[in-house]
Amino acid sequence: MEKIKIILKDGSEKEVFKGITILEIAEMISKRLAKEAVAGEVNGEVVGLDYKINEDSEVNILRFEDEKGKDVFRHTSSHILAQAVKRLYPDTKLAIGPSIDNGYYYDFDSEYKFTPEDLEKIEKEMEKIIKEDLKIERFELSREEALKLMEEKGEIYKVELIKDLPEGETISFYKQGEFVDLCRGPHLPSTKYVKAFKLLSIAGAYWRGDEKNKMLQRIYGTSFPKKKLLEEYLYKVEEAKKRDHRKLGKELKLFAILEEGPGFPFFLPNGMELKNTLLEYWREVHKKAGYVEVETPIILNRKLWETSGHWYHYKENMYTLLIDDEDYAIKPMNCPGGMLIYKTEMRSYRDFPMRVAEVGRVHRHELSGVLHGLMRVRAFTQDDAHIFMLPEQIKDEIKGVAKLIDEVYSKFGFKYHVELSTRPEDSMGTDEEWEMAESALKEALEELELPYKLNEGDGAFYGPKIDFHLEDCLGRTWQCGTIQLDFQLPQRFDLTYIGKDGEKHRPIVIHRVAFGSIERFIGILIEHFAGRFPTWLAPIQVKILPITDRHVEYAKKVADIMKENDIKVEIDSRSEKIGYKIREAQLQKIPYMIIIGDKEEETNTISVRSRDKGELGSQNLQDFINQIVEEIKNRVLTNI
Incomplete structure (x- = not known):
């Protein structure tokens, strides 16, 4: 038999027979890996365990611990849910059922109105399907055959999805027992792999997220390969309910969201005491780090927002008004005002680095459906700062900001991880600018010995960025701190300084936040401490x-x-x-x-x-x- 070469994740090379499956490779490595394997990755593409390799390839065995492994595991779980619903309620139409963070869901169109009591009944049917150890098989059809199959089954949503697929695209289905679903896959080899699961809740969801479409019924669930992992997760869910900042915010008299202002929080005396204590700490840390504090107006005219680009690219999220027959907007962010402060006088290279901070009130129009306590609001306070500098100062300033953010998060007992996002396709600036900026960010993180995840092509169009994702006591992550290099606003606002050569040059600008939104950070703190604030932070000590x-x-x-x-x-x-x-x-x-x-x-x-x-x-x-x-x-x- 013909042999091929595979390169494993650890860099080791192996010679294997052509046509070997992912599962066979896992068995070759170790029995334990074969037992824990849920899928594979071949040359960067996620595939099922039965996938056959016919050419030299890079291969990675995925377990449940891997994010991509979780996706496969939970996507299969959503198919088991859909099969159970179809068995119990045969007239139900299937929409979509993806994996999501911490679980999965499936959207159904049914005349029957699901209730929380029905979830137990559906779970019992899912248990039967898992015990039946149904083999999950992939097959492909032509566009015409796929449409015919789904039309015969009366699956109107699947028909619509097929019609929307580009011409010539492979149309794949997955079958388990009597159940067939349109799906790109991949999936687990059999239903028996899903050892532990739980249906969590029911909600309404518009087809394709469009309120003009029909409202469907969405069932949420989660699943794990071991019962112990499920029990630990459900404990965290219950603990999170007890720690819900909306519940504790009311009980501890911290804040209120009233019908007169949805998305606009009212801070009560205790909440204001907490907020002021946070800001006192913020000011102390920033003064020590060499920042000066400024304040910019909440309302500025259309000309400013045209210069910044927000009027053309962000207007639907802004609140606008007329003053003296002229268009104005309530600021959705502090940055443009910060650029105007820079321009109030001529700057020299000797002034750099200029570290300018602002605790600024911003307003953004969020849809009512996404508002959530203090976590998603329409008015909030950002702890912004803009650092104006020379190109050769970038690395040291990045290191300074990273140390400041580390100091702040450590003060509250947060662990965190760092992500570096690089140049996207629709970027501004020259290759030289981007190369310099990305190198400076990487070198700063490496010199600080901060491990980071690289997000290729996920930077802002105006520059690369570093994001800090903090982890609370329940293991949930929250993106709060960020460091962004910006090439755009200095050009748009024609920012200059006089260099050593006596000529005008363009400064480099860093945007950065530590708390992010003060309101959201307070919400995170309430849940992190379960309202049991340390003495220094407590509104009443x-x-x-x-x-x-x-x-x-x-x-x-x-x-x-x-x-x-x-x-x-x-x-x-x-x-x-x-x-x-x-x-x-x-x-x-x-x-x-x-x-x-x-x-x-x-x-x-x-x-x-x-x-x-x-x-x-x-x-x-x-x-x-x-x-x-x-x-x-x-x-x-x-x-x-």
Whole structure:
């Protein structure tokens, strides 16, 4: 038999017989790998385990741990869901069923209205299909044959999808038992591979996401190769529900979203205290890093937005208005105003680097369907900064920003990973500019020993960028910090400086944020800490609980002394039992409770209870104040 050469992911080369399958290669490497394999990758294309290799190729065996492996596993799970629904509700029409982050869904058109109670019934049918160990087979049809098959089955949505495919494109289907679905694939070899799954919810979804089309019923689910992994995921889902920032925001009286302003958050006193504490920390970090702070207007005229390009490319996301018969817009971002500040005077190469920061209020028109608490809003505060510099300063400035972002995220206990996105096809600027910029970003990350994922061609059209994806205590990732090199705005706004040669030159500009949206960052913090903020960040740091009304006067004296030491303190002077007051303070997640009764008043002491450590007993007031002031000053991180 003819032999071919394959190169594995680790770079090793092997000679194998032509026609070998992905599964056979996995078996050749190790029995364990063969057991865990879900798909393969041949020359960058994801294929099924039964795929035969007939020429020299680069081969990678995919397991569930790999993102592409998860996609195959969960796409197969969506087919099992669709097969179960068709068995139970035969008149249902199939739409689409992709894998998504953490799971999959399938959209159905059915006269029957699915309810949460039906999910259990569908799950039982899915279990039967998995136990049947149905082989999943791929086959291809011509356009005419594909249309005929789907028309005979009455699958009107599949017919529409086939008609929209380009002429000459291969039309593939996957069959498992009696079930056949139009699908590009690939899939698992058999239904038995899906060892653990759960249907999670039902929602409405317009066909192809267009509100002019029919509303379909979408069933969401998730799946794993082991029950333990499913149990861990479901625990995180339940934990995430408890930590939902919308629920905690209401309970802790942090913010409100009212019907008078959908997407426009109202910050309540506690929330404002939290926001201001964050901004105080932000200003401290930036002052230390050599930034100056500016403020630009919220409303600017059309001419500015035409110069920046937003009027032509972003107008549908902007709020516009007429002032003195002239078009104006509420700013969706701070950058154009930052360019105008640069232009207020002539700049020299000696002025660089110029680090200019702004805590700026921006407004963007988001569709009502995507609004979500503080995570997706129409008005928010961005902690922007623009760094103007010489080409030879790029690397050091990138390193400085990366260190600042690392310092900020570490303060809240966040892990993070970094992604570097390079030149896209529709880019501005010369090859030389892009090569210089990308090299500077790579070198900066490598010198900082920051591992990064490379996203080829995913940069902004005006320059490459570095994104910071932070990870919270539940393992969820959030893209917050970003560093972007920009060639466009300095040209559009004709920014110049006088160089050493006495001539005018164009500066390099970095856009960067650390928090991103302050509002969204607060939402992330609420869920990360489950509302149990570290003492330095907590809106109320100490709650004083007098046992009876006669202890209120002493409580006020204690509170006054604490306020003199800048401790955020409140007194619960209600005529309630002390047990009730303690429970209330615990529900409000206050870091420290001070209980005051006869004994404390007589001995001029306090009885301290910690949210995190429990009963701390009797303490000298000044000793406690010294300890908590030190905790706040050092911004000690509470165990999450």
